[in-house]
Amino acid sequence: MAVSTDFSVAIAGAGLSGLCLAQYLMRAGIDVHVYERDPGPFVRKQGYRIILDRYGLEALRESLPRPLYRLALATGDEPGGHLRFTDSRLRDAFTIAFKDEPHATRQVDRLTLRSILMSGLDGRIHYHKAAVAVDGGGPAGPRLRFNDGGAAAATVVVGADGVGSALRAQLMPDTDPANTPMAGIYGRSPLRRNGESVIPDALRTSGVLAIADRPGLAFFFTSMRFGESPREAFARLAPGSYAPTGDDYVMWGLLLRQEEVPDGVRGDLLALRDLATRMSTDFHPLIRRLVATAELDATVLNLFAAGRRPQRWAVPRATMMGDAVHVMPPFGAHGGNTALRDAALLGNKLVEARASGMPVEEAIAGYQDEMVPYAFHAVDSAAELMRRLTGGAAVPHWVLTRVLPRLHRVTVPEA
């Protein structure tokens, strides 16, 4: 479709939501540009998978050209699967089954998803452009300003610059995320050793949250198996786009209290992995092996935070999406899905406004009025789930780690 320049959108941040919105607007022929702080597309290891739920998948289906949506499904893991809650020795407490339908829930590799979201946006993603502020507007419309002194004028400016947003203080004053007591050390380990899967067949399609005897310590892991090799699927459905290597892997996360994370381990990969090794000593040997075989440069520390409801939006014709507004602890896996949902919703409102001649401020207000309730419902339930699974609430913890596992047979014998 031809791109018209009477209506333009400038997005700060080429993460999940920023790219998804850019895809949505491109499909509708809107002039969109994305400004990213990183110097290039794949400079950071984002070696983890993401579970897309029906909101995330629906947002992708609405935003992406058909072949790219098919590419996301083709390279994703098989549909369905389980989430198991166990004790530290992997004895089942209870299990949740996901719907075995292609569009219900799907695990995809995050790097592959980002590459899909970048496809077709050539010349529209500008790297090394750290946004610092938005000039207010007036009749000429807002301008997104960068740390190199440059600026981009547009009909609408969107902040999609993630949890550490540089634009949040200006666009949504007094909403810096609240800290939580919990943190996660994330890692990635090869799925196969000497040709054999390190994950036993009983857990082939399961994510597992193993909860330690003492509150505030747990270990999550899941395997990511590419449905089709990204190289082949990209060649078929998005020729010319970057296809990440598709080696299957296990993604894991050690969940611990922030007070147990010593100062100075952030950015020190060896120290982070040592901490994960120390904290997982009492877990099942399978878990200890995952930590021991982790790829060092894919190890990441994340201090969990929870976004605060915006009370006012300060700059007309500018708004925000994703973690910049509503970061949440990773319990329930809703952060990325909510970010994608925002992108499709905002895209829809902007495209409708352009078609109908509705003032763009009204379209943006409509997006904000719909987004805040569902996004902060997700923040609240993620925080509540975190409290229940890792907090000091003695009875649920005791039931999960002492009572229920005794009722089930051993799922993974300790070799």
Ligand SMILES: Cc1cc2nc3c(=O)[nH]c(=O)nc-3n(C[C@H](O)[C@H](O)[C@H](O)COP(=O)(O)OP(=O)(O)OC[C@H]3O[C@@H](n4cnc5c(N)ncnc54)[C@H](O)[C@@H]3O)c2cc1C
């Ligand atoms: C290990 C892990 C596992 C996860 N698993 C899941 C899951 O299973 N399901 C789920 O729903 N969510 C998951 N999440 C959460 C999910 O990744 C985030 O919620 C999601 O990425 C948020 O998207 P976003 O577009 O808001 O921000 P991001 O994807 O973080 O993108 C923000 C972008 O903005 C750029 N940027 C930052 N500052 C500036 C600036 N000043 N100017 C320009 N650009 C800037 C950043 O470099 C980045 O590219 C997981 C997170 C982690 C860490």
